[in-house]
Amino acid sequence: MKNLDIAKLRFGTTLIKKGFAKMQKGGVVMDVTNAEQAKIAEISGAVAVMALERVPADIRAHGGVARMADISKIQEIMHEVSIPVMAKARIGHFAEAQALESIGVDMIDESEVLTPADPYYHIDKRKFTVPFVCGCRNLGEAVRRIWEGAAMMRTKGEAGTGNIVEAIRHQRMVTSMIKTLKEMDSSEIEKLSETYSQSYVNSATTLTNKKITKNTIVFEEYEYVTVIKEITEILKEIKKIQRLPVVNFAAGGIATPADASIMMQLGSDGVFVGSGIFKSQDPEKRARAIVKAVTHFDEPDIIAKVSKDLGDAMHGIEIGTIPPEQMLQERGW
Amino acid sequence: MVKDIDVGVLGVQGAVSEHLESMRKALKEKNICGNVSVVNNEKNLNAVDALILPGGESTTISRLIQESNLRDVLCARIKNHNLPIMGTCAGCVILASEISDKRSDIFPLNAISMQVARNAFGRQKQSFEKQIEIKGFENSFNAVFIRAPIIKKIWSGCNSLSEIEEGIIMVQEKEFLAMSFHPELTNDTRVHCYFIDMILDYM
Numbered sequence: 001m002k003n004l005d006i007a008k009l010r011f012g013t014t015l016i017k018k019g020f021a022k023m024q025k026g027g028v029v030m031d032v033t034n035a036e037q038a039k040i041a042e043i044s045g046a047v048a049v050m051a052l053e054r055v056p057a058d059i060r061a062h063g064g065v066a067r068m069a070d071i072s073k074i075q076e077i078m079h080e081v082s083i084p085v086m087a088k089a090r091i092g093h094f095a096e097a098q099a100l101e102s103i104g105v106d107m108i109d110e111s112e113v114l115t116p117a118d119p120y121y122h123i124d125k126r127k128f129t130v131p132f133v134c135g136c137r138n139l140g141e142a143v144r145r146i147w148e149g150a151a152m153m154r155t156k157g158e159a160g161t162g163n164i165v166e167a168i169r170h171q172r173m174v175t176s177m178i179k180t181l182k183e184m185d186s187s188e189i190e191k192l193s194e195t196y197s198q199s200y201v202n203s204a205t206t207l208t209n210k211k212i213t214k215n216t217i218v219f220e221e222y223e224y225v226t227v228i229k230e231i232t233e234i235l236k237e238i239k240k241i242q243r244l245p246v247v248n249f250a251a252g253g254i255a256t257p258a259d260a261s262i263m264m265q266l267g268s269d270g271v272f273v274g275s276g277i278f279k280s281q282d283p284e285k286r287a288r289a290i291v292k293a294v295t296h297f298d299e300p301d302i303i304a305k306v307s308k309d310l311g312d313a314m315h316g317i318e319i320g321t322i323p324p325e326q327m328l329q330e331r332g333w
Numbered sequence: 334m335v336k337d338i339d340v341g342v343l344g345v346q347g348a349v350s351e352h353l354e355s356m357r358k359a360l361k362e363k364n365i366c367g368n369v370s371v372v373n374n375e376k377n378l379n380a381v382d383a384l385i386l387p388g389g390e391s392t393t394i395s396r397l398i399q400e401s402n403l404r405d406v407l408c409a410r411i412k413n414h415n416l417p418i419m420g421t422c423a424g425c426v427i428l429a430s431e432i433s434d435k436r437s438d439i440f441p442l443n444a445i446s447m448q449v450a451r452n453a454f455g456r457q458k459q460s461f462e463k464q465i466e467i468k469g470f471e472n473s474f475n476a477v478f479i480r481a482p483i484i485k486k487i488w489s490g491c492n493s494l495s496e497i498e499e500g501i502i503m504v505q506e507k508e509f510l511a512m513s514f515h516p517e518l519t520n521d522t523r524v525h526c527y528f529i530d531m532i533l534d535y536m
Contacts, residue, residue, distance in 0.1 A: 008463055008464065009461040009462070009463050010461055010462040010463070011458065011459070011460065011461050012458070012460075013462055015462060015477055015518060015519075016460045016461065016462060016477060016479060019348075019460075019477055019479050019515060019518045020457055020460065020479050020480070022347075022348040022351060022388075022518070023347055023348055023388050023389050023390065023422070023423070023479060023480075024389075024390075025346070025347060025348060025349065025350075025389070026344070026345070026346040026347060026349065026389070027346050027347075027389070027390065027393060042392065042438065043438065045392075045393050045396045045397065045400075046393070047346060047389070047390040047393050048390070082392065082434075082436060082438070082451060082452065083390055083392060083393070084390075084456075084457065084480065101458060104455070104456040104457075104458060105456075106456055106457035106458075106480070107457065129458045130457055130458050131457065291393075291397075292397075292400065295345050295346060295373070295397055295401070296373070296401075
């Protein structure tokens, strides 16, 4: 085999990372815990699989610290399917992310479903060749993650509950705020950028016990003034295009074809289904139905057709019954 | 005289809006009246003058072509030579006659006399951008390769339009155009303009 002319190739550029996410649009990413489930996901039409040791519902039930999955487990899944394989790293745990990148995982999910590792910082995702997806509950979280280099966003929802209410809450919060941007002038947007950058200031203040000035380093090598400036630029772009500048999927509670359809109608570019498929009675049938529902999300007769005889959905949890400290969406900032 | 043209972008999965945008921009630049729309059912598919198969996941798109009952119409229009098609990345794989791996998870449309290898450069971290030369283009083109396929073999009426060290990355056979990269991810509309010229030749 001839060698590629490496000098002329550019890897891991923003265009390549965001481009990968664009190829996932209109698709369903399914959580799988072994090769057999991965195969079912692939033949059912998943655009990618998320390789995990436990689905979120089981992480919730199991308790304790949830970490990156065993590498051999992820490799077993990578070996089984030709579609992309994603895997989760803990919030801020860049060493887990480095390990996942080294084995060739196609996208890393810096995920609140796992136990956060760094109380101050999320991963500096620009340093990686492989693209990242991150969760968000509102526009502030979304622009911080995008500024840190995320190539794709997803609503956090409340993973492992089979309850769509939080995913809808987060999607509505993001889209309403994007609409609000339309009415804001430059100085208001700059003010909002300062508000959104406050989390970095809080971390820097706690760590240094000093008052933060414009030139204090607040994240990796970035000064506070740079953070505000660059987040302002992202907000201006969002104002102009009236959507996030990266692909945005729904996650955290999707259990039925109609759940997928409502998220798509609310503006999601695709969906992640975690526990919803392999915690249901007939995973393959439900997987196929959700895939079809995403493709034909705005055709109610098709949603009705694929919602027939699916067997029991996952049991699900009422959000109000979850103790506050077990709410996964509260993780990260 | 230039007629109005109706171009469809297959919209079952993948980077659909990017092609809609690039094609609209290309039509405008060439000062050609035309319509660009999403195609996801038989009725739309029968109505368009030309079609773009976008990038996405080839297995997923292929499966959804079957399940949305689009395959029969597609195959008939390909056979009757009345539908110019451009396929990018996953779309290129779907236009092939042969897939080099032995997985039976994809149903190629047999439009172009070529054998394609999927994910030929490896996984996402091996995805890259590169300046390439395309036959008939004055300047080089910034090509974006994402988990890209490569064209292993071509035969009969299939012509190579671009090659890199690893092999062929763009071909044309009559009214069919395929490439392993993503012209819809950049602002350069020359590939879309080239396809418009092909469509006009066939109308």
